[in-house]
Amino acid sequence: MKKRRFQPGAIFLTVAMMVALFFPAGSAAEPVKEIVVGNISAMTGPTSGTHMMCQSGSKDYLNYLNESKGGISGKTGKVKVKYLAYDSQYVATKAKDGFARLLGQGMAVWTQCASAHSDALITDYETAKVPLVTGSQGISSLYSDWAYGNYHSGIANMIRTWIVWVKSDWEKAGKPGGTLVLGTITTDEPYVPLALWDIDSFVKEQGITLVKETFPKGTTDASPQLLRLKDAGAKQIYVLASATGAVVVLKSAKSMNLNIPLTQCAAATLGDVIALGGAELADGYQGEYFFEPMSKDPKQSASPGLKLARELWAKNHPNETPNDMYLNGMLSGMVIAEGIRLALDTVPADKLTGEAIKVNGFDRINGFDGMGLTKPITYVKDDHIGQKQVRYWVVRKGFVEPVSDWMPTTTFRIPKK
Amino acid sequence: MSKTPFYPPSGIYSDSYYKDMRILKTRTQWILSVVSLVFLFALPHIPFLNSSYFLRLVIGAGITVIICLGLNILTGYCGQLNIGQSAFVMVGAFTSGLLNAYLGWPFWASVIPAGLAAAVVGTVFGIPSARLKGLYLALTTLGAQIILTWIALFGLTITAAGFSVEPVKLGGIVFNTPEKFYYVAMLFTVVMTFFAKNMMRSKLGRAFIAIRDNDKAAEGMGIDIFRYKLIAFAICTFYAGVAGSLLVHYMMWAQLESFTLQDSIWYVVIIIVGGLGSIEGTIFGVIFITGLKELIFVIGPIAEEKLAFLPIGAGSGLLLVIIGCMAIFFLSFEPRGMAHRWNLIKAYYRLWPFGY
Secondary structure (H helix, E strand, O other), rough: OOOOOOOOOHHHHHHHHHHHHHHOOHHHOOEEEEEEEEEEEOOOOOHHHHHHEEEEEHHHHHHHHHHHHEHHHHHOOOEEOOOOOOOOOOHHHHHHHHHHHHHHHOOEEEEEHHHHHHHHHHHHHHHHOOOOEEOOOOOOOHHHOOOOEEOOOOOOHHHHHHHHHHHHHHHOOOOOOOOOEEEEEOOOEEEEEEHOOOHHHHHHHHOOEOOOOOOOOOOOOOOOHHHHHHHHHOEEEEEEEEEEHHHHHHHHHHOOOOOOOOEOOOOOOHHHHHHHOOOHHHHHOEEEEOOOOOOOOOOOOOOOOHHHHHHHHHOOOOOOOOOOOOHHHHHHHHHHHHHHHHHHOOOOOOOOOOHHHHHHOOOOOOEEOOOOOEEOOOOOOOOOOOOOEEEEEEEEEEEEEEOOOOOEEEOOOOOOO | OOOOOOOOOOOOOOHHHHHOOOOOOOOOHHHHHHHHHHHHHHHHOOOOOOOHHHHHHHHHHHHHHHHHHHHHHHHHHOOOOOOOHHHHHHHHHHHHHHHHHHHHOHHHHHHHHHHHHHHHHHHHHHHHHHHOOHHHHHHHHHHHHHHHHHHHHHHOOOHHEEEOOOOOEOOEEEEOOOHHHHHHHHHHHHHHHHHHOOOHHHHHHHHHHHHHOOOOHHHOOOHHHHHHHHHHHHHHHHHHHHHHHHHHHHHOOOOOHOHHHHHHHHHHHHHHHOOOOOOHHHHHHHHHHHHHHHHHHHHHHHHHHHHOOOOOOOOOOHHHHHHHHHHHHHHHHHHHHHHHHHHHHHHHHHHHHHOO
16 A cells, blocks of 8 residues: 655645634634615606615715725724615505515615605614614604604705795895795695695794695696786795606796796705706706705816715716716715714624614714715704705706805604604 | 315316305315415415515515405406506595594404495496496596595695504504514405405306496396496495505505505506406416516616616616516407416316317
């Protein structure tokens, strides 16, 4: 029998295996832990355009952190984000299915831009202890301890804040006409009654007159409604409609040479109206933003947040037109990253649950402005609304420019049933 | 029960009217039915099938089966097209939800009133069926969808805003998880399927079929067409109302945006794909469309990721394209739906090996 020869290679291999077994590699070689961030949005259906923009914003930002920074780092370690999305078709039951699926895939935080989902899933995310970061809070979720907003303080505050702004300018101008008459023109979409919730009490409180007109969704002419508002002496008109509805109002206003300033509600941003109706039609149209808009002239100075948003858009969607909702989603991504970062300061990566991120992360967010993209966001107990300042902008030559300084929003909350 | 063999019986022979009318005619059918019921009962405890997500899909499918059974009774059996079924689901949902939220009525007390409220509203919208048929009648049901949505939007602000609804409770058990609610959903699905199947074998069902096939001939046979059409509308919308009640107590949330025209169109597609005028077809249609949707949920995002030229949302948008194509395919090549294929398979099995 042939005598076996001494094999140094075999011994080295054995020693190496034993070392690997008993002395695991240090943290530098450890795989970075993944945190699952879920997104439940209508990727199909009538609201898909808005929702997909919002989803792309948060996804692109969190992917950017993974790729350029290797993930999110805190004092105790680092995590990468695994972003999983589910198509709800804007159907609440599907959204619930999606929540269950993503929960099964280890979701620790979730995000979206639909107030209906924020409210319909409230029992699910509170029970599962998975915090929500949203660009659109519903009536019930405004009261939830597990929902964190970044966009606006409830839909009912959009028109209220506008009234305060217009009234303030009117008072500065010496109250011309003696009485301030304002108008609203709204479609019959489901969010409209919420936006106008108990508005009559507010109008009475403010000592002004508000004339309300409605035009059916899908109509192509809003001239009769605008004419009635003009005859009622409205100084300014607030448009509560989607971008399509806004274009109908603008076309009707143009056809009748109406020179009353029109303001778009935040439900559809000015960028959409410019894209849909064209720069000429949208010229002079006003709107409100809770962040620095994507539709701002690229030649103007921009915050680091907006610059980054433009870079991410150019990289990920080179052949598409940017949309302001992208920033809404990106802000959600930024808030999520900030929450995880803060939580990682006190909780090790392997102990990072939804509850740990909420308590040690989101609840500690204070003065966070998303790289200058928005005004400071601070979450305190019983108030997860986020930032409470708004700025009004006007369309000029296809871009938007500010017509007001940042001003505080009203903080009305529709009573929770 | 006759001593029917377990192996293919090469045809089924009935030597009395009673035997001919039985739903389950062979021992094989009995065994399969019992096995199916045991399987349904045990599903939440079967490994790999008892995930919360899967159970939610089954619950959703069960509720959709109830909605589509009602629709198939009206459209498939009685021949009255209804493209506003979702609005009647909404009537049941809000009735049950509001009774619970404002009067504290539990699910068990509000489910029948929800069905009845939907049936009353459905009967009112069914009145034009006395004079209208086909596309014209379909437009009146479309009107129902628009009118009822408008009422929910502007009539009661709480229905537009949304409100919380309590989960189903029975004694000390709270059915607030998919694992628990599954049993409530399946109970209603099985019982209402059984009722529908029996109803269609009765005088009522035969009157519906006669009206669908030739209303003048049916009238000649002494069938009060208007009365039976209204009954069909009432049954259809009663089913929708009960499903609506189940839905809001399952969701623990009620809101207008859950009941859209698109949903109504889906329900029509489901019964076309499954088979008009077939109880089994309704179940096949729901299972097929639910499965297809899930398949596209998986394929859509992957397609979008791999195919860079696709714009945002295009991969997921495949769902609507494929389901639209599916409806066209079935209408063109298999207008009798999956139920017809199923009947052919059953006939082949019974007659095998004799192919005549």
